[in-house]
Amino acid sequence: MTTPIDAADPLGALRRATVVAVLRAPDATTAIHAVDALVAGGVTGIEVTYSTPDAVAVIREVRDRYGDDVYLGAGTVLEPAQARAAVDAGAEFLVSPGTEATLAAAMLDTGVTVLSGALSPSEVMATLALGVHVVKLFPASLGGPAFLRALRGPFPHVDFVPTGGVNADNLGEWLTAGAVAVGAGGELCSAKAMAAGDWAAITATAGTFSRAAQRARQATA
Numbered sequence: 001m002t003t004p005i006d007a008a009d010p011l012g013a014l015r016r017a018t019v020v021a022v023l024r025a026p027d028a029t030t031a032i033h034a035v036d037a038l039v040a041g042g043v044t045g046i047e048v049t050y051s052t053p054d055a056v057a058v059i060r061e062v063r064d065r066y067g068d069d070v071y072l073g074a075g076t077v078l079e080p081a082q083a084r085a086a087v088d089a090g091a092e093f094l095v096s097p098g099t100e101a102t103l104a105a106a107m108l109d110t111g112v113t114v115l116s117g118a119l120s121p122s123e124v125m126a127t128l129a130l131g132v133h134v135v136k137l138f139p140a141s142l143g144g145p146a147f148l149r150a151l152r153g154p155f156p157h158v159d160f161v162p163t164g165g166v167n168a169d170n171l172g173e174w175l176t177a178g179a180v181a182v183g184a185g186g187e188l189c190s191a192k193a194m195a196a197g198d199w200a201a202i203t204a205t206a207g208t209f210s211r212a213a214q215r216a217r218q219a220t221a
Helices: 013-019 027-038 055-069 078-088 101-109 122-127 145-153 171-177 191-196 199-221
Strands: 019-023 043-049 071-075 093-096 114-117 136-137 160-162 182-184
Touching: 013 019, 013 071, 019 027, 027 043, 027 055, 027 191, 027 199, 043 055, 055 071, 055 078, 071 078, 078 093, 078 101, 093 101, 093 122, 101 114, 114 182, 122 136, 122 145, 136 145, 145 160, 145 171, 160 182, 160 199, 171 182, 171 199
Parallel strands: 019 043, 019 182, 043 071, 071 093, 093 114, 114 136, 136 160
Antiparallel strands: none
16 A cells, blocks of 8 residues: 655655654554544644554555545665564654664565755764665754754755744745755644643644745645
8 A cells, every 4th residue: 555656756756745644652552542533634744753652554544535636655764674563554754863773674675765864064974875765854943944954954855854943834945955854743733632621722833834834835835
């Protein structure tokens, strides 16, 4: 059920999603409800992190429920076996918070899009040397859009997805600075809202992000 990378436009699905919700839920049931709320608000990029209990089962359920209507991946991938399990369940992309050679190779071997974490120029270079598709700029809050803009100087052809510190107010700045997409965790799907079962609040926030992304895309087109 997993969609392989399109050689003609390998990051097309990521660009179209623009916003990827980094989902860290306390249990599988809450995770599914959160995904429903996010999609209702227009956010269709979903990263189910392995810090969510039964993450593989959540990925499988979301894939069965939404099919190709969501761009679905697994995050906080820390072990090679996690990469294969997530893809077998329906993940279309894999995300690791940092870069380690054996793990990156296992993620790439699955054939899906790989986002691997880096922050400094040296880390970006090490990540590129392993052949990963996208650099996850993390934690992006440490430098902000200005830091990404500076990195784009020596790395103009690198695709970056900043994660950490991205909100609806600065989303446009990140895209203008050169991000191919953004990742958003608690700013988009808060632990407080999930604990309270306040799905309407998550949908409303997702709508704010979705509209901000649409405006930013139109401005940078």
